[in-house]
Amino acid sequence: MERELLLLGLLRRGDTHGYQLHEFINRYLTFCTDLKKPTAYYLLDKMAASGWIEPTADPTETESNRPPRRVYSLTPEGEEAFQRLLRENLAGHYPASFAGDIGLAFVDLLDPDEARELLNARRAALEAEMTQAEAAPVHTGSLQLVVEHQIRHLRAELDWLDEVIARLDR
Amino acid sequence: MERELLLLGLLRRGDTHGYQLHEFINRYLTFCTDLKKPTAYYLLDKMAASGWIEPTADPTETESNRPPRRVYSLTPEGEEAFQRLLRENLAGHYPASFAGDIGLAFVDLLDPDEARELLNARRAALEAEMTQAEAAPVHTGSLQLVVEHQIRHLRAELDWLDEVIARLDR
């Protein structure tokens, strides 16, 4: 339900269409959710079917004859759902799983030199992501928390990885 | 492919059957992967079909006439796959996504008192997980890294959450 919550929350800030929602999420919110275009459209359809959102008459239609946009806005039921999902999400804890830990679990099978080399590659990828997160533009309000959390998390991961690499020497 | 890597790695430490693998993972490795029983059997079937593992003649069959165990062991191709997947996993970075951030992104829509209350519930869930992680028995070798990483991560999350809660007052 997090993806629905996200879409509802973004729509609440101003009516838009699928393409723009997808673009915004993929540009600024890759950390929390990496949803693909078809998924975005699919979710919008589903929420429209459950009466949470509805397409509005398109005001921009006249200014261009591109493929018509389907601009959505929240219905009262959508607003209700948003409020409910928001509280649900905030009150709960959704454990993150670390796929990279599985390799770590067996790292002692390799010789330390090779392990160090491989983990340095991982480190580089981590650092690249950090750079990207730090370059993210500042959002208004609590949207910015997402970026800050990401940076915090990546810093902790880098510290951890450095310690693991250092321990390989022993 | 992480789940396959995990199963291969565990099988490498000693031949076992699906039930035991699932139990071990769900008892000690819930952090990295939470794979269900049917998924475990499914993956074992798949890996058997690709020739990575094969059922061995069951030595414990005689000692009990329970439903027969399907005990697997790695084939040379399985060992090769394991080595390849391990290096692949170690060299890469697999970003974790935080479903809880989506609620956070909209927390400023609630009044601070309610937000604090909700986030305190989240905090309690986090702390419960921390307690559980700290209670986990110590593993041999680098398997223990998984537990240590989890504890580190949870500590960082708690710190972050506390800061967010503190900031609500302003």
Add this chain to the structure above:
DNA sequence: GGGCGCATGTAATGAGTTACATGATTGA
């Protein structure tokens, strides 16, 4: 004229989960 960005979708596939089904053993 060719490629990229805008804007929408469908169809096929896959991965994983839930719910269900079976049956023997062990301990209270």
Add this chain to the structure above:
DNA sequence: TCAATCATGTAACTCATTACATGCGCCC
């Protein structure tokens, strides 16, 4: 005798992704 643990699996379903398809507008 009743519930829990051991041990396997199947069937139906959901969710999300990939790959594909369409077509206009803009810029070089």
